[in-house]
Amino acid sequence: MHILKFLFLWLILSFQSCAPQIQKINGVSFVASREAIDENHVKPVVHLNANYAAVMPFGFIRNLEHPEIVFNTERQWFGETKVGAKQYIETLRKKKIKIMLKPQIWVWRGEFTGLIKMNAEADWQLLENSYSKFILDFASFAQEMKVDIFCIGTELENFIDHRPEYWNELINEIRKVYKGKLTYAANWNEFSRTPFWSKLDYLGIDAYFPVSESKTPTVEECLNSWKNYKQIISEIIQKYDSTVLFTEYGYRSVDYSGKEPWKSDRNMDQVNLEAQTNTTKALFETFWGENWFAGGFVWKWHHNHERAGGKNNTRFTPQNKPAEAVIRTQYSLRE
Incomplete structure (x- = not known):
């Protein structure tokens, strides 16, 4: 009897060890540019060990109270249009990079999209009609291109807070058009x-949580700060039985x-490569080992890798900085 129990346990463990491991979504946010891309632009993505890229066409709004979204025009950069997105997707796929299509809105002068808010019911209805036209057009395109994930919006908290019924119906309409996985990119202080x-299939977060008040954050300091946020995220996950x-x-x-990771102010001009490296390490250590965590898309990755980033650069991209090696190592692992 003991021998039979042993054999049964051995068979279970053998099956588990042979079962294929699910790799995280190790992604880059592939920046739309003025020009088409080619294989040479994709090789650095492959070298990073990335398996996903977010392709991001854009629509534009004149100001935070303006209800009309303009998109897919000749005045836009190539990568911001549907034609450009198609070319990016096809080129990335040649190197077996999977795709999240993430159409976004840009408010003139770079004002925060979460503050978009209409002052009259008629304008709300105009905005809803305009956004539906924008996002359903790209949902149809996502189905045509058979992309793996479609993101239905990015950081639109006021729009969602004031018009929740619209968003529920919009998701129903998107489901009729697009048959893949859906997410929404909620701001870090919005997702709860x-x-x-x-x-939706994924609980999407733009993860710019403040994790340190220090000039040069340590990994340990950031890990401690993540504990609270991680608890909140895990509670939301349990509530919706979802994946982050x-x-x-x-x-x-x-x-x-x-301190305020969402800030892109140009007057923040003191280069600190160690700060970027340590904060990135802490984020990976906190989340990438969790089975309820699907992965993420680093912000951001430029197509012209040889000229992007560098050790004198203060912007978000990790390209040609020590943080790139940290990401490459993490992305090489299978969970």
Whole structure:
């Protein structure tokens, strides 16, 4: 009898050890540029050990109270249009990079999209009609291209807070058009009240959580700061029986990079490569080993790798900085 129990246990363990391991979504946010890309632009993505890229066409709004989204025009950069997105997707796929299509809105002068808010019911309806046209057009395109994930919006908290019924119906309409996985990119301080997670496949977060007040954050300091946020995230996950995807994550190579990680102010000009490296390491250590964590897309990755980033650069990209090696190592692992 003991021998039979041993054999049974051995068979279970053998089966588990032979079962294929699910790799994380190890992604890059592939920046739309003025020009088409080719194989040489994709090789650095492959060298990073990335298996996903977020392709990001854009629509534009004149100001935070303006209800009309303009998109897919000749005045836009190539990569911001549907034609450009198609060329990017096809080129990335030749190197077996999977795709999240993530159409985004840009408000003139770079104002925060989460503050988009109409002042009259008629304008809300105009915005809803305009956004539906924008996102359903790209949902049809996502189905045509058979992309793996479609992101239905990015950091639109006021729009969602004031018009939740619209968003529930919009998701129903998107499901009629697109048959793949859906997510929404909620801002770090928005995701806990986003009302429609049960209707999506991934709970998406743009993970710019403040994790340090220090000029040069240590890994340990950031790990301690993550504990609270991780608990909140895990509670939301349990509530919706979902999986978390960091639709964006990353830090600038600048002093105080963990204090307000969402900031892109140009007057933050003190290069600090160690700050970017340590904050990135802590994020990986906190999340990448969790089975409820699907992975994420580093913000951001430029097509012209040889000229991007560098050791004198204070921006978000990890390219040609020590943080790139940290990401490469993490992305090489299978969970």
